[in-house]
Amino acid sequence: MARLTIKGISKSFGSSHAVRDVSLDVEDGELVCLLGPSGSGKSTLLRMIGGFEAPTAGSILIDAKDVTSLPPEKRPTGMVFQSHALWTHMDVFNNIAFGLKLRRLPKAEIRERVEQALALVGLADYGKRMTTQLSGGQQQRVALARSLVLEPKILLLDEPFASLDQHLRERLREEVRDIQQRLGITTLFVTHGQDEALALADRIVVMRDGSTEQIGPPDRIYREPETEFVAGFIGSMNFIRTTVKAGLSEHAAFALPVPVADGDVVLAVRPEALSIATAKGAGAGVVHRSIDFGTHKVVDVDLADATRVKVMTSSDSNWTKSMQVDLTATAFRVFRDNRLVHEFATTQSRQNDRVFGHA
Numbered sequence: 415m416a417r418l419t420i421k422g423i424s425k426s427f428g429s430s431h432a433v434r435d436v437s438l439d440v441e442d443g444e445l446v447c448l449l450g451p452s453g454s455g456k457s458t459l460l461r462m463i464g465g466f467e468a469p470t471a472g473s474i475l476i477d478a479k480d481v482t483s484l485p486p487e488k489r490p491t492g493m494v495f496q497s498h499a500l501w502t503h504m505d506v507f508n509n510i511a512f513g514l515k516l517r518r519l520p521k522a523e524i525r526e527r528v529e530q531a532l533a534l535v536g537l538a539d540y541g542k543r544m545t546t547q548l549s550g551g552q553q554q555r556v557a558l559a560r561s562l563v564l565e566p567k568i569l570l571l572d573e574p575f576a577s578l579d580q581h582l583r584e585r586l587r588e589e590v591r592d593i594q595q596r597l598g599i600t601t602l603f604v605t606h607g608q609d610e611a612l613a614l615a616d617r618i619v620v621m622r623d624g625s626t627e628q629i630g631p632p633d634r635i636y637r638e639p640e641t642e643f644v645a646g647f648i649g650s651m652n653f654i655r656t657t658v659k660a661g662l663s664e665h666a667a668f669a670l671p672v673p674v675a676d677g678d679v680v681l682a683v684r685p686e687a688l689s690i691a692t693a694k695g696a697g698a699g700v701v702h703r704s705i706d707f708g709t710h711k712v713v714d715v716d717l718a719d720a721t722r723v724k725v726m727t728s729s730d731s732n733w734t735k736s737m738q739v740d741l742t743a744t745a746f747r748v749f750r751d752n753r754l755v756h757e758f759a760t761t762q763s764r765q766n767d768r769v770f771g772h773a
Contacts, residue, residue: 416477416490416567416600417442418463423472425458425624432458434624435472440568443598445591447611450621451647456604457572459621463602464493464570476567492561493570496577498553500545500560506532507541510560531559534593551582558590562597569594569601575610583607587614608648612636620644638757642749645682652688652723654681667698667717667741672748674756680749685712685726687745687759690733697738699723704733715739 418440425433433455440446448456461467463474465486473482481489500509510531514524532538535555545553554574561569571590575583591614594601605611611618612632620627620635620643628635628644639645646653656665657678663670668681690713702714702722706729713725713733725741727733745759 418568418600418602419475419478420459420463421473421475423459423462423474424470425455425462425467426470431624433462433469436621436624436626437472438619438626438629440600440602443600444616445594445601445603445614447615447618448602448604448621449606449608449611449618449647450627451606453623454621455624456606456619456621458624460493460570460572460602460604463568464491465489466493490567491570492564492566492568493572494554494557494561494574496573498545498557500553500556502544502546504545505541506537506543506545506548506556509545509556510563513560513564527563527565528559531563534562535559536589550578551586554578554586555589558593562593562599567600569599571601571603573604573606583610584613590614612648620647639682639747640754642680642682642752645747645749650685650724652683652685654683654717654721654723655679656681666719668743668746670743670746670758672756674748674750677750679755681743682747682749683723683743684745685724687743688723688725689742689744690715690725690727690731691740691742693738693740698741699739701733701735701737701739703735704731715741 420436420438423433423436424431436459448459450456458467462469465484469482473480475481476490507528510528511524514527532541535558537552537555537559540552545556548556557574575586578586587610603614615632617629617631618635619629622643628640635644636648639648645651654665654668656663656668658672658674659676661671661673663672663681672679699715699717702716705712708729710729711727711731713727715723715725717723733739747754748756
């Protein structure tokens with residue numbers, strides 16, 4: 415295991431800033447996901463940790479040793495790329511053994527370590543197969559084994575499942591998490607998939623425009639977003655734009671007490687933090703449709719100002735198109751200029767968290 419320390423890392427390509435002054439500590443055996451949209455700098459940051467890009471400023475330390483200027487082969491890291499980068503003229507065994515041969519290890523040790531790596535990724539009987547005979551998921555396992563066989567202190571994964579179908583991605587990420595925990599290897603995993611990050615990570619680093627927006631455990635990132643960007647990027651979120659006057663939102667459907675300075679704000683409400691009821695009068699909105707997900711339903715409601723919000727309800731609810739409904743927010747967060755200025759949650763909201771699996 416190893417501890418990774420990143421201090422003020424930046425990377426510029428001419429006048430373009432890919433990474434801006436990022437600092438991060440990753441503890442022994444921790445799995446940290448770098449999450450963000452395309453162009454947020456997450457892959458560039460990972461490549462700098464692996465030695466494939468030189469930082470413009472800052473330093474990278476592994477177990478308190480500065481490795482900033484070391485080439486990839488001199489760092490105790492192993493990297494798995496989005497493209498498997500396997501040699502098609504070699505069989506699986508020799509693909510995995512390649513790095514060990516460069517280190518001039520004894521043949522017996524090479525064979526033992528390759529066989530162990532193959533067993534670890536569930537490909538014990540595939541050593542003699544050519545990589546062109548493998549499925550995409552099997553090729554990704556070979557790429558993972560090729561990194562693990564070198565016994566790196568830190569494993570770097572750059573969107574390794576991006577080219578695979580959803581079902582296979584889910585299965586492989588569970589396998590990777592299981593392997594990571596069994597080995598206790600410090601791991602950084604780059605992804606733009608929020609579900610992947612929430613399922614895998616001990617902590618998530620949300621990146622935007624080369625900078626970190628928020629760092630924390632998955633449940634905190636989901637339930638306590640510190641910026642409007644994070645609130646919208648993680649999970650499903652309803653945004654209601656309104657104006658606050660004298661501590662009250664002026665929105666017709668969400669006339670809520672908002673104890674902040676007067677002015678324009680954005681109310682952010684999770685679908686599970688909204689309660690829906692049959693309207694007693696004109697109603698807050700009109701049901702557009704109800705979608706059945708088996709374990710729950712999501713009801714789309716159109717408000718008078720043309721805003722459409724999503725409400726999570728129980729699987730046995732029965733909301734049909736054109737029904738007039740009222741809405742109640744049991745939890746909401748208030749943002750102004752992307753920053754959190756107020757938050758509110760009731761006991762009912764915490765109960766909903768447990769019901770819908772966000773406890």
